[in-house]
Amino acid sequence: MPPTDASPAATRTALDVQDLSAWFGAQPAVRGVSVGFREREVAAIIGPSGCGKSTLLRCLNRMHETVPTARVEGRVLLFGTDVYADGISPIALRRHVGMVFQRPSPFPTMSIRDNVAAGLRVRGGGAPSRAETDRIVERALRRSALWDEVKDRLKASAIGLSGGQQQRLCIARALATEPAVLLLDEPTASLDPISTQKVEDLLYELRSEVTVVIVTHNMQQAARVSSSTAFMLAGELVEMAPTARLFTAPADARTEAYITGRFG
Amino acid sequence: MIVGPRPLEEPSSGLAARLASAGVGDRVYRVAITLFAACVPLLLLLIAAEIARAAWPALRTFGFGFLTSSAWDPVNGAFGAAPALYGTIVSSIVALVIATPLAIGVAIYLSEFAPGWLRQPVSFLVDLLAAIPSVVYGLWGIFVLIPLLRTHVVPFLKDTLHLGATPLFSGPNYGPSMLAAGVILAIMILPYISAVAREVLLAVPRSQREAALALGATRWETIWGAVLPYARSGIIGGVILGLGRALGETMAVTMVIGNTHEISSSLLSPGYTMASLIANQFSEATGDLHLSALMAIGFVLFVLTLVVNALARWLVWRVARSA
Numbered sequence: 060m061p062p063t064d065a066s067p068a069a070t071r072t073a074l075d076v077q078d079l080s081a082w083f084g085a086q087p088a089v090r091g092v093s094v095g096f097r098e099r100e101v102a103a104i105i106g107p108s109g110c111g112k113s114t115l116l117r118c119l120n121r122m123h124e125t126v127p128t129a130r131v132e133g134r135v136l137l138f139g140t141d142v143y144a145d146g147i148s149p150i151a152l153r154r155h156v157g158m159v160f161q162r163p164s165p166f167p168t169m170s171i172r173d174n175v176a177a178g179l180r181v182r183g184g185g186a187p188s189r190a191e192t193d194r195i196v197e198r199a200l201r202r203s204a205l206w207d208e209v210k211d212r213l214k215a216s217a218i219g220l221s222g223g224q225q226q227r228l229c230i231a232r233a234l235a236t237e238p239a240v241l242l243l244d245e246p247t248a249s250l251d252p253i254s255t256q257k258v259e260d261l262l263y264e265l266r267s268e269v270t271v272v273i274v275t276h277n278m279q280q281a282a283r284v285s286s287s288t289a290f291m292l293a294g295e296l297v298e299m300a301p302t303a304r305l306f307t308a309p310a311d312a313r314t315e316a317y318i319t320g321r322f323g
Numbered sequence: 324m325i326v327g328p329r330p331l332e333e334p335s336s337g338l339a340a341r342l343a344s345a346g347v348g349d350r351v352y353r354v355a356i357t358l359f360a361a362c363v364p365l366l367l368l369l370i371a372a373e374i375a376r377a378a379w380p381a382l383r384t385f386g387f388g389f390l391t392s393s394a395w396d397p398v399n400g401a402f403g404a405a406p407a408l409y410g411t412i413v414s415s416i417v418a419l420v421i422a423t424p425l426a427i428g429v430a431i432y433l434s435e436f437a438p439g440w441l442r443q444p445v446s447f448l449v450d451l452l453a454a455i456p457s458v459v460y461g462l463w464g465i466f467v468l469i470p471l472l473r474t475h476v477v478p479f480l481k482d483t484l485h486l487g488a489t490p491l492f493s494g495p496n497y498g499p500s501m502l503a504a505g506v507i508l509a510i511m512i513l514p515y516i517s518a519v520a521r522e523v524l525l526a527v528p529r530s531q532r533e534a535a536l537a538l539g540a541t542r543w544e545t546i547w548g549a550v551l552p553y554a555r556s557g558i559i560g561g562v563i564l565g566l567g568r569a570l571g572e573t574m575a576v577t578m579v580i581g582n583t584h585e586i587s588s589s590l591l592s593p594g595y596t597m598a599s600l601i602a603n604q605f606s607e608a609t610g611d612l613h614l615s616a617l618m619a620i621g622f623v624l625f626v627l628t629l630v631v632n633a634l635a636r637w638l639v640w641r642v643a644r645s646a
């Protein structure tokens with residue numbers, strides 16, 4: 060599933076979603092969405108509340124199916140492999156496609172260090188050595204711009220951190236396993252402007268290393284961090300375009316209505 | 324707030340009166356509710372004082388030796404609590420050792436694995452264990468459990484697992500025993516521990532499970548690594564609740580423990596607990612010292628329960644704080 064050839068793949072599609080539909084019980088939440096997310100780019104998904112952004116995101120790492128009664132149809136190709144094909148383990152998939160949720164969700168009984176290392180311990184091949192773990196933890200914390208704030212209290216409980224620090228900790232936790240794709244569901248919704256700024260800077264730096272898909276309610280944020288943006292409405296994809304174009308010259312009248320604030 | 328000085332002056336007297344009148348009702352209510360609330364600790368103190376007063380003659384006669392002496396001789400007036408204290412603690416520990424993993428297992432199954440339609444009926448059946456009268460457990464213990472232990476379990480422990488050489492399972496097993504009491508207690512406290520553990524597990528936020536799953540954890544890793552740690556202080560609370568029940572249980576234990584004033588390292592030997600000692604002898608206590616000795620046993624049991632509960636509080640607090 061991870062990238063196999065080492066070609067300079069700036070234009071490769073990391074995630075190719077084909078005619079994807081998702082339901083909660085009988086109620087559809089995503090309807091026939093087809094969209095591609097290119098490798099090493101930040102893509103944003105915007106749209107009014109309840110339009111299915113989170114559901115679409117959660118279909119990409121097969122988290123949707125962990126909800127009882129949830130159902131998915133269609134294909135999601137991760138570097139060409141259909142993640143919904145028979146024989147693909149959602150457990151293994153999630154180790155390549157990391158996810159960060161809207162509300163910070165550190166493990167409260169674990170130290171900061173153990174939180175970051177949590178994903179390493181569940182990796183089938185056995186946990187890395189202590190020194191190796193320390194190295195990975197430091198790297199992940201540096202990448203999520205948290206290292207300087209926590210390097211002196213790695214053994215302290217994670218819930219002693221502020222909300223913004225907790226969210227960056229969760230990002231570090233997701234990065235520690237070196238996922239090829241990082242999914243973020245409104246990662247800054249509960250954060251103050253300074254923490255938001257830090258997370259956005261982080262996304263900007265990550266774009267050369269991982270493929271990022273971010274759901275956001277904040278159109279300025281989408282404009283700041285993403286190179287392409289998808290607009291969803293009532294479970295359907297209205298359009299996907301380079302961010303600059305979507306916000307200045309949208310192709311669809313509904314997109315224009317939304318970004319100019321006439322509805323949603 | 325931008326409020327000019329004028330509005331503050333004029334209506335303030337009316338406002339103050341209104342505030343004051345609301346305050347009177349509030350105060351009456353507060354005094355009444357405080358009185359009611361004070362009754363409960365007062366009752367506790369009263370009971371403790373009464374037991375201590377009745378136990379005083381025995382405590383004064385035997386002093387600290389009451390806790391360490393194994394004598395129980397109503398004829399010569401020599402009394403000691405050691406065997407009953409030992410039996411109470413050991414039978415409760417045996418019960419915890421058996422019941423805790425079972426109860427947590429049941430709770431995990433019910434909260435994480437059981438299909439929706441099975442959850443309610445199974446929870447109900449487990450809870451029903453708590454509704455069976457103690458004396459029925461005792462009868463079951465005499466007619467089913469003790470024969471089962473003697474003919475199957477003890478031979479298995481001794482011959483197959485070769486545990487006969489260890490002090491815990493040495494010596495013969497004639498029937499009533501500490502082990503039988505522990506097993507009965509385990510069954511009796513299981514519903515309490517599992518009910519608390521189940522509720523605590525169900526209360527673990529979905530975000531914790533999702534955080535683990537999103538890292539690529541299997542279902543089992545999610546439970547072991549995220550759900551159980553999150554719930555641990557609540558689960559400890561449930562275990563302590565079960566321990567409290569086990570320490571005080573009387574009827575069923577009396578019927579299967581053998582009621583013998585002896586301290587034996589072997590769980591296969593009969594023993595005594597403080598609760599069953601009081602229940603057995605109270606009606607036929609001969610003489611004031613005997614009666615007072617039983618009261619002293621009650622006092623020790625009371626203190627033991629208090630200490631266990633205080634320890635439990637401390638433990639839960641520690642765990643919750645380190646969380």
Ligand SMILES: Nc1ncnc2c1ncn2[C@@H]1O[C@H](COP(=O)(O)OP(=O)(O)OP(=O)(O)O)[C@@H](O)[C@H]1O
Binds near residue numbers: 110
């Ligand atoms: N667990 C659930 N059970 C049933 N229906 C759900 C569940 N979660 C979401 N839905 C429904 O699915 C639809 C899409 O929800 P989704 O969470 O994907 O929206 P969203 O675009 O992320 O909204 P928001 O911006 O408010 O987060 C909504 O109509 C919602 O009511």
Ligand SMILES: [Mg+2]
Binds near residue numbers: 112113114244
């Ligand atoms: Mg959402």
